[in-house]
Amino acid sequence: MPDEEVLEEGVLNPVQPEIQDPLLKSILAENEALPTQAPVELEQPAPLPDPVDEVDCVVIGTGAGGAPLLARLAMAGLKVVALEAGPRRDPTKTYATDEKAQHFLFWNDERLSAGQTPVAFGNNNSGTGVGGSTLHYTAYTPRAPRGDLRLFTDFGKGVDWPFGIEELEPYYEELEHFLGVSGPASYPWDPNRRKSYPLAPLPLNGAALLMQKACAQLGITTSPAANAALSARYYQEGIGWREACTNRGFCQAGCNRGAKASMDVTFLPLAESYGAEIRADAFVTEIERDAKGRVTAVVYTQHGEQKRQRCRHLFLCAGAVETPRLLLLNELALTSGQVGKNFMAHPGLQVWGTFEEDIRPYKGIPGGLISEDTHRPKDADFAGGYLLQSIGVMPVTFASQMARRRKLWGQPLRDYMRSYNHTAGINILGDCLPHENNFLELAEEKDARGLPKPRVHFTAQENEQRMNAHAERIMRQVWEAAGARDIWAFERYAHTIGTARMGLSGDDAVVNADGRAFDVPNLYICDNSVFPSALSVNPALTLMALSLRTADKFLAAQQRLDG
């Protein structure tokens, strides 16, 4: 075995090991002395070409945070450029129905997972490529229940959002119709909506039907879930007809039909039809500022070359790990002391069982059935709540999680996996409280680009532990009622949230209620990092709503300036 330096061990795709940009070098060299309003660029012009003139807006990241606002800004007639770290692919030709082959969908640069409940990244919660994490999301699109935005008011724990659900509702409606969300005609836990889902629910698979029957026995209300995957052909502005879902069950490793509303088949083509430019394989390393602290340009690496793009405004939408990492690397917007703080991850406890029935868990939309009866359980000994959802699962993901949890090996491992086709699961998606011990920092250890790896500390606190215990009890009851044997639970944490929180004051928040950085007047942040609290629903729909709202707030502010 080669005898190498430890630092070399972590090197991935060894390209450009040296930092070539002088500003970034200086930041890395002396972490202490760089003032926020660094006039470095004026003193020391970097020898980089400016391939394109200044644009109105640069958007970093093309996931659920960046893509909707990119389209909105382009439609308003602004000159906009999106920089996406990952590649652009044609899913219809290049996506395989194979988990290993789809490895490229995930952000595989190594992150360090610390704390008592270390969070898995990569295929657990982090995507890359034109479309970001929506390329692998399950398409689960419940709206946030009203109370989730005022956790502190209701429980005296966590924090309130700086606005109420009424700010998001018009965007939820718009999104459900634009994306073509499939769901029930009437939503049991929110029956007074102005508009119902535009498409009928997707068909329920084995796990969903078993859960539905058992919940009915136990008096738990269920409903077919809202999923941003088409139950029928759907016409979409900027794209044309999108084809219906064929129940491939492969959402989490990429849809090859365009049936799932990932950003690459929805907002991004819309944005391009209005003149937005999307540059793939463009990894941003540096955010340049003028003497007043305003962002003037971003520097990125594309195909081994360093480039600069000047901009009047910057929208940072790189996700709750890469966004704070970029801010920390660039010592940008740090005055509040909140960048990297309050990292949250949704309790996503899964309960699995083996059934007599032949289930074949690879078929059908994975999250077919939902219950929000547990949103505010009467017997709860914790703040907030959670939703219940049936789950389908791909074989490698299932086997890997099972092995980590049950530690089976040898013949018992192969024997257990032979019952894969008779396996069904339920999981929760629970709220998570912000906590000072849960945060992101830059590690000493460097990646292939020579940049410090992010280290994320996460420990499930008492509230999350109590919620998990409550949920495990209920899910075990459901699976027992459904006739399962060999029931076991897997403690899991989903999504990356927090780390650049939104709030009313620059003393304790990084961005204001409009998504604008308190420290930097022309910097907006829009991704999971701005969520003040985690919410008890999958974040994608709320994030897209926030993205459209951020664009509208920005455009309104620009109009005021112009007028």
Added chain:
Amino acid sequence: MASPHYPEGTVRALLQSDLVTEATRAALLPRLDTVPYTPQFFDDNTFELLRAVAARIYPQPERTEPIELAPVVDKRLAEGDSDGWRYDAMPPDREAYRLGLGGINQAAQALFQQPFVALSEAQQDQVIGTVANGTAPGENWQQLPIDRFFEELLAELTEAYYSHPLAQEEIGYVGMADVPGWQRIEPNQLEDREPKPVN
């Protein structure tokens, strides 16, 4: 209910059919090749040790040509590829494998005074058992969290094993044959191309 067994040949046959997309076929067919593998990262002895360990975690007595898992690990470490995260308590992957495999040999020496590859299958299982329950002797375990090493080793071998078309066939998985989509998705509903258990 005993674990179901599925007929042999189903996945091989599907991969030759138009029920599988070109991209999927291109991903899966090469994994059926059984060309000899020359390690790129591990030295020959360490590679054979990893093979021997993998053969106890995924014993395949019924196969004349077992699914080889060690090459998947060796290739990944040689390329410096990652799954996007690492336990902060663990050293980098290459170092973790070096320490962990060395620790397995130390445990074999302490328990049976021989290297792991020289032991009988029953003795090898005893050694793996001490790693799995965190009691393996050996100085390397002072530098490496034994529970996390075993978890990571098990997860990587598991992902390698069940990515193989024949292991997928073993558990009755035919999700790769999805060109027509799936209409019969309720419990006990099967499409014609889904294999039924044979017992």
